[in-house]
Amino acid sequence: MEDVLARARVVMARIEELAAVSETTDGLTTRTFGSEAMRRVNGIVGGWMQSAGLNVCVDGIGNLRGTQTRDGRPLLLLGSHLDTVREAGRFDGPLGVLTAVACAEAAANGRYGALSCRVGVVGFSDEEGVRFGTSYLGSDVLAGNPFDAARLSLVDAGGVSLAEAIRAFGGAPETLGADALDPDAEDGLVGYVEVHLEQGPVLEANGLPVGVVSAIAGQSRFSFRFAGQAGHAGTTPMGLRKDALAAAAEFITAVETHARGDEGLVATVGQLDVKPGAGNVIPGAAAGSLDVRSPRDAQRHAACARLRAAAAAIADRRGLALEWREVQSHDATDCAPGLRKALAEAVGQTGCRVLELPSGAGHDAVALAHRLPVAMLFVRCRDGLSHHPLESVTLQDVAIALNVMDNFLVSLAQSPPSAR
Numbered sequence: 340m341e342d343v344l345a346r347a348r349v350v351m352a353r354i355e356e357l358a359a360v361s362e363t364t365d366g367l368t369t370r371t372f373g374s375e376a377m378r379r380v381n382g383i384v385g386g387w388m389q390s391a392g393l394n395v396c397v398d399g400i401g402n403l404r405g406t407q408t409r410d411g412r413p414l415l416l417l418g419s420h421l422d423t424v425r426e427a428g429r430f431d432g433p434l435g436v437l438t439a440v441a442c443a444e445a446a447a448n449g450r451y452g453a454l455s456c457r458v459g460v461v462g463f464s465d466e467e468g469v470r471f472g473t474s475y476l477g478s479d480v481l482a483g484n485p486f487d488a489a490r491l492s493l494v495d496a497g498g499v500s501l502a503e504a505i506r507a508f509g510g511a512p513e514t515l516g517a518d519a520l521d522p523d524a525e526d527g528l529v530g531y532v533e534v535h536l537e538q539g540p541v542l543e544a545n546g547l548p549v550g551v552v553s554a555i556a557g558q559s560r561f562s563f564r565f566a567g568q569a570g571h572a573g574t575t576p577m578g579l580r581k582d583a584l585a586a587a588a589e590f591i592t593a594v595e596t597h598a599r600g601d602e603g604l605v606a607t608v609g610q611l612d613v614k615p616g617a618g619n620v621i622p623g624a625a626a627g628s629l630d631v632r633s634p635r636d637a638q639r640h641a642a643c644a645r646l647r648a649a650a651a652a653i654a655d656r657r658g659l660a661l662e663w664r665e666v667q668s669h670d671a672t673d674c675a676p677g678l679r680k681a682l683a684e685a686v687g688q689t690g691c692r693v694l695e696l697p698s699g700a701g702h703d704a705v706a707l708a709h710r711l712p713v714a715m716l717f718v719r720c721r722d723g724l725s726h727h728p729l730e731s732v733t734l735q736d737v738a739i740a741l742n743v744m745d746n747f748l749v750s751l752a753q754s755p756p757s758a759r
């Protein structure tokens with residue numbers, strides 16, 4: 340265990356190093372798609388990948404990709420994302436990328452014996468979708484999922500389009516299709532396995548360091564905008580107002596009330612932009628985001644329809660206009676039974692009780708699942724906290740996660756990946 344503890348210390352030290360790479364100077368970690376911080380982090384992690392014997396490149400959407408030289412064996416992809424939310428924790432994403440690099444280093448050192456597959460590592464460029472609102476930009480391209488022109492014309496808060504951001508980062512929107520994984524060019528694809536902090540309380544509540552993900556919840560993202568009438572806060576009688584922020588506030592409360600009454604569903608308004616945004620002006624417009632999730636797709640779709648109807652009713656009653664747009668929707672994703680079983684066996688070999696649990700958070704595995712078998716290993720996090728600077732996992736639990744991944748990869752050396 341001492342050796343794996345030493346490797347876990349390297350993972351933790353590297354996570355600390357990446358946490359300091361931010362597009363902000365407030366001492367917190369914010370790394371959004373196409374930023375210079377992402378370019379810097381690709382350079383740092385790319386160097387670690389090269390030291391692990393991987394051939395490294397950055398693809399057209401900014402994914403950092405490393406693979407062992409092709410030799411006829413199929414590819415097993417490990418990794419996670421390198422972008423973050425605003426004022427992020429240090430583990431969401433980098434924990435998966437850096438444990439993957441640790442596995443690639445071990446594979447290069449012959450730790451796993453004659454592996455029946457090659458090991459690749461990916462650091463995705465945009466899982467969170469903070470800058471353009473749509474998540475999985477990087478993993479959608481790697482998976483070869485549809486990437487329509489409408490997405491390329493999305494603009495960020497500064498009016499920069501996704502197409503322009505791709506070009507500025509060194510990519511080419513028109514050739515993203517060429518960046519998709521090609522099974523033939525890889526002599527087959529075994530699957531994608533991601534290590535990620537749980538971002539929830541279940542493992543901690545069960546006293547377990549790791550758990551195997553059974554499925555990833557479905558997720559719908561919308562943007563809405565209530566349009567009313569700006570006016571003088573001092574002279575406009577309450578009965579004559581078309582206050583867009585008051586309408587949005589009523590809607591946000593309706594979202595919370597609905598989700599609280601619909602077991603298993605979660606719904607969040609995370610962003611709200613009020614115009615013109617002066618204290619003595621009645622808000623003329625209030626635009627926001629809506630994130631709705633459930634492990635059951637029918638429940639999520641029904642809830643989305645009800646919430647849209649609630650927004651329309653509020654707008655009608657108040658004499659406002661409502662704009663409503665679905666930004667993206669991903670159905671619930673099952674992890675591959677064969678890979679899940681192999682991960683569970685690998686957990687069992689460490690002496691830990693095996694717990695399989697669903698993920699309420701979205702992950703790049705959702706996008707990749709359209710093209711290859713996926714599996715995820717969760718690592719306990721303190722208080723279930725994530726998307727917060729105080730997000731944390733322990734050195735011991737990272738060591739156990741590495742131990743699980745070692746067992747998993749050794750099992751691949753013993754049985755053909757096709758059995759997965």
Ligand code: HGY
Pocket residue numbers: 466467474699700701702
């Ligand atoms: O929002 C999520 O679930 C993930 O962190 N992108």
Ligand code: MN
Pocket residue numbers: 420431432466535701702
């Ligand atoms: Mn994540």
Ligand code: MN
Pocket residue numbers: 424431467726
């Ligand atoms: Mn996240």
